[in-house]
Amino acid sequence: MPGVVGPLKRQLRSAVSDATLAASVHNSQPWHFTMIAQGVAVRVDPTLRPRIIDRQGRWLLQSLGAAIANLELGMRVRTGRTTRTQVFPDLDPHEAGAASGATATLTGAVVAVVEIADDARGDPLDDRLHTAILERRTSRGPLYGDLEAAAWDTVMAAASAAGDGWHIRALRPDPAQTAALVDLTRAVEARWRDDVAYLAEVQRWTKPDGGRGIPPTLIGPGDPSGNVPRREFAVSPTSPRRAPAPSGDTAAPSTDVFEVSPRLLVLAGAPDGPTTWVRAGAAMQRAMLAATAEEARVGFLGQVVEDDEARARAGDLLSLRDEALLQVLRLGAVDPTRHPRRSPRRPLREVLG
Template sequence: MNDIGTHATPRRARRNSTGPDLTACVRAATAAPSLHNSQPWRFRIGPRGVDVHADPRRQLDVLDPAGRELLISVGAALFTLRLAIRGAGYLSHTTLLPDPTDPDLVARVTVRRAMAPTPAAEALVAAIPHRHTNRWPFARSVVPADVVERLVDAARREGATLTVAGAVSRNAILSLSQEADRALRAKGRYRAELARWTSPHRGRRDGVPSTAIGPWDAMEIVPIRDFGLLQPHRGRAVAQFEPYPTIMVLATDGDTRPHWVNAGQALQRVLLTATWLNLATTPISQPVEMPAIRRMLTDSRTGSRAQMVLRVGYGRPAAATPRRSLTEVLLPADDEES
């Protein structure tokens, strides 16, 4: 996989013999989304680039026993790293799963020659700190067709497809999402796992804080995860959500580990593009966390596999979630281990 592609023409390359600030690029990558803000990634900075690792200690065993969502999260961080390098004025080359003997090494990103970023790439870089999962009601405004097409194109550029659900499909997907949410809440181990990622802890730099959870949908149309509350309607605000949300399904043409990583890259490109276009977004993962329901979202004509459901619209600003420090996610350089 090569450099971030854009429609715009790049300006003259800026010459910088020292290369990009890879520490700053890794810091940007840590702003990527992840399941329950688990941040299951680690990075090793080398002389020519960055190795991106999965952190299996942060895998959610109940929700994600196969590690699919873990690799989607790492893929989102990988795209953000590639984008940050591009924004710093350099091309890069990415090799997925470069070492068969090290399954946790997800990607190797090698910095190549200098080239000034396009305005579109700079816009995506500027969106990185403003992208937040929004679990609040959206406006009842329709997302324009040309805006939807930009999101579809963003997914296509990372080898995935993004499909807008029509009225019938939307209702079916929301119904399946509610069914999945109820089935998950009925599992004690699931509720315990959610509680571990939302328990208040002073100075905690991961998990979902109460400020980012959002209210419960009074009409129970949009399945906003309850984050471990045994009684979702108690101790949580209730609000009226939009009755006809814009729902999109992100899919890949296969369901292997590389497909999961690429799904994460496509997801992050879509989310950053949406942020750039002043859209709010909510990844809805419950229907793809239940194998039986996920199979219902498979396109029998093409065999594409659903990787994530997205809710898109115009909403109030969402709160940021905490991030681990660089010292927690940086692995020692190879020469430091010897």
């Protein structure tokens, strides 16, 4: 870390630690950080991603964007100054979408640089979002109640303020749109569950390795009603049925009642390419932190984003016109008696250097 010394070095190191607590697809944590004179460079490791569901790198770069959002908050709160973030646009979306070109395009690439600016920070929401970093969890279980109107306003404002000029829009589907989105998601999930390669990949990510992956104890209960087509992790490549869970494992089949109609938050933006995917990840993370600050939880219904046809149909039903559907989040209250544990994390020494 040449050139970074004294209090700033400690502040930046702590901010990187904040960044490592961001959400990432399958808890893959595909990031690497390098301190520079007045900030931190963020690199992507494309080998750390599920390839079946993420052939284009959408989830990969949204995961990077989530880490960048936490990094920005950590740097601002810890230094008391504003930040400026440059997301590099030289990741060609056509190459990134090609099976043969994705790794060549993304390997070792500097995705963004976050630097300390001269002005004193002035956004009072920063402190609330930063405090929520330690408490945020990805919910894979039932979300029982809706958020208050003021809480929705906070979540949507946080998402929309992910970066100056980034033009990521947060919107709430109406009941008919919600039902259609859930149907599209259910259809994609059904197709995935017929894909042996997908099921094998899911199983690999439920065997944590080096602080990455989702332990079976964090998978959460199934939805016996079928109302919420969340991603099914407890499956076997040889059977479409839910695999039996070990004794005491929260992956066991459950009678928990999921919400009848999920409360969804959609992120949209343009153009539909790598730079926008990074920005969408930052908006996603800020929305999750704002929900956490409002004592709510957030999960994903992201399967619709993984399928080109379903994503296009979802854009049509939401009348997005020139915007692309980027992410679908599911928000709500949780059972206060349940305290979900955090998924494992890669050690700081492995991701900073």
